[in-house]
Amino acid sequence: MTNDQHAGQPAHQNHAGIPLYVAFLVVLAIITACEWAIFKFRVSLGISNFVLVAALSVMSLVKFFMVVGWYMHLRYDPKLLKINFIFAFLLVMGIALGLLTLMSAHG
Amino acid sequence: MSNHGAPKTGLWSWITTVDHKRIAALYGFSALLFFVLGGVEAIMMRTQLIVPNNDFITARTFNSMVTMHGTTMIFLVVMPLSGAFFNFLTPLMIGARDVAFPRLNALSFWVFLFGGLLLNFGFVINEAPRGGWFGYANLTELQYTPDLSADFWAMGLQVVGLASLIASINFFVTILNMRCKGMTLLKMPMFIWTTLVTQVLLFLSLPVITIALVMITFDRHFGTGFFNPGVGGSVVLWQHLFWVFGHPEVYILILPAMGIVSEILATFSRKPLFGYSVMVYSTCAIGFLGFAVWAHHMFTTGLGPWATTFFVAATMLIAVPTGVKIFNWISTVWGGRIKITTASLFGLSFVAMFTFGGLSGIMHSSAPIDSQHQDTYFVVAHFHYVLYGGAVMGLFGGIFYWFPKISGRFLNETLGQIQFWLYMIGFNMTFFPMHFLGVQGMPRRNYTYAPDMGWDLWNFICTIGAYMTAVGGILFAINLFYSLKKGEKAPADPWDARTLEWTIPSPPPEYNFGIEPTVTHLDDFWHRKYDEEGHKKQLPPPAKYDPHAIHLPGPSYWPICLAAGLTCGAAGFFLKGFGLYVSLVGVAVILISAYGWAYEEA
């Protein structure tokens, strides 16, 4: 169904205000500090490569989606915009994984 | 925002136009000129191969012909000709007045044109690209291609790629955001669906080749070793990066023609397209799966059994939605009251020729069989059947179908049908024997062959077929120029068609629709003309409107300026010495144009 709307008015009310943005910043900063810490103390904490990669991947993905979802407002945007981005993101991840697998098989 | 003072004729009006219909004509004409160039390159090759041990052209020249014929036909003919149809039809078929970003539209045309000139500039200094249209490293590295030919190729392609990227964003937004009232996604014409999926393929796959071209340019000019095995680089990496782009690219080449054929066959069978929603899903499936099959171009590089199996499976899988589309076209025509015109002949031949190409394609999908096909004429046969028998035939069908709408005159049917048969016979004469040549082991991209291989007869026939095609091409040029001036005048709806572009006069007024349409059905125009039993309905008189109340964006010279700056910047990149200054001038022009554009009164 077409959903003709005036471009100036968003389809919902944006609840995010300054306090929320500051809260997000604090969370993002804390996660970044954790990432730094895990890296810095991986040897003394006895963290294996696998755990390191897993933990850091999760943390950076959380940061990634926080910025995309809230700072970039995607959480509140129409479905088509979300599909557009998620599709591109998932597809490039798939191709990247494919390429990495293929190129590691070559000497 | 009105442009009532804008010039309507003259060179300046074309240089500054932002009207999608004019930009379509610019794309179309440029593509046809490049088609002649690519055709000449083909004739040169075929003449060299007419007899064994020929010395019509040198090996170096032959390699340039191989390279530039492919590069030209793909990037400077099929893509911009498809672009001409995207430009002309997209706003009309969705009931809009123009695309989302008219000046950006003009920009992508000028960038394409200048990029095409850059790509071909090597001919002027006898350093035409000769590394193949796929520029495999490390042949294109400085060590093996010390002259500028590989740079013209890499930089020219960068610029042309940028044009497509810009255009793809424009059309993507236009289709999703500017449809008229009532036109839901599943009421859009099939051509708009194939256009939409093509744009997605473009803006997702082009960045990959952008990076690959940057890498080969860096290798050549900054001493990086991305594709130099001696320092840890990998030649196979080039192939991967190229084909991650290259495979979606071939779907970019074929999908628009598929959309055109869907429209043509429905109109000339006087039946709706069979299985519309299935066609839509198949198109989307082809687009998506197109990203998952790239390494089938690399079966002989030693991928390993698991990877090979995956790509074999994925390639076979993509044949399914493709086959579905073929069945649907056949079902569309089946039981219809078929009208034979040049357009419908091209449309019908598309289905047959593309199927042939698909059959040789599915043979390639088996890796063991492909190891025999690789680098032989069997592959050349395959892709010419899908790209020439498929895409080019489909596009010519589109030209004959929509020419009356664009210009207000018919192309001559007699000349058109003669041309069609010359093309069909010539094309099959050239490319069908190549299946045999391939099976008999004739390698591709070789400038000559020995007389005792048993390939003489087929090569001779192939070349005669090429000459026949050339005659057909000349007939088309005559037809085109004659019909533009003296062709029979065409009404708004000469073919009794189904989509919105036929509801407005031929040629359309600048603002397209006097009153923006409202749509209630798929093939809405057909439903307005005919009731459920197929009886003609009384069409209401056209509504009154004031053309002067319609505001259109004004013309602008910033797009051509920005395009010139961009090309300048790219060209200076690989010139020694003064090249840096050329690039800096280019960057300055880009900045000035960008600011001028941004501050221009819309």
Place this chain on the structure above:
Amino acid sequence: MSTHLETNTGVDNRKFAMWTLIGSECFLFGTLITNYLINRNRSVTGPTGQEIFNIDLTTLSTFDLLLSSVAMAFAVYYCKHKKLRPMQWSLATVALFGLFFLGFQYYEFSHFLHEGLGLSTNVFGASFYMLTGCHGLHVAVGVMIISTLLIKSLIKGEAWFNDDVVEICGLYWHFVDVIWIIIFTVVYLFVYV
């Protein structure tokens, strides 16, 4: 030109175009990152990341970009709520922190050059410089555009509250930040993996 036009999705054409560009840039940076990961351990000579990366400094530059991102969110908010001075301060902060980030990059690159890692030294260096250089270019273009907006606002004052344009620049800037989030992890934090 596309403002206040009725659109099927309700999203302004230019905002939609920016999101489409962002989808395309996912593939641009995806290719660059993949290429880096393929090449980082294939060098035959020269310094590697393990020898020359300074994770502490890079973490600082990550914080810098995060701060610039929140400043950008503030700028978009203040623009929507028509608060001129706070918007201008926010835009200036974004541009300034963007310049700091470029400063970090410049320092890092010169330090690496000094340590013997140039563009043509090895494939690790080539891939690293191409990736981070491309990202840096995007930051630089962003700083230029945001500075232009700021100057326009300073000149026109209350008459210029262009929500759509500021929001769209915000999308671009946040995306540049998001790519850095990935680069920080994949290039720097994974250096010993």
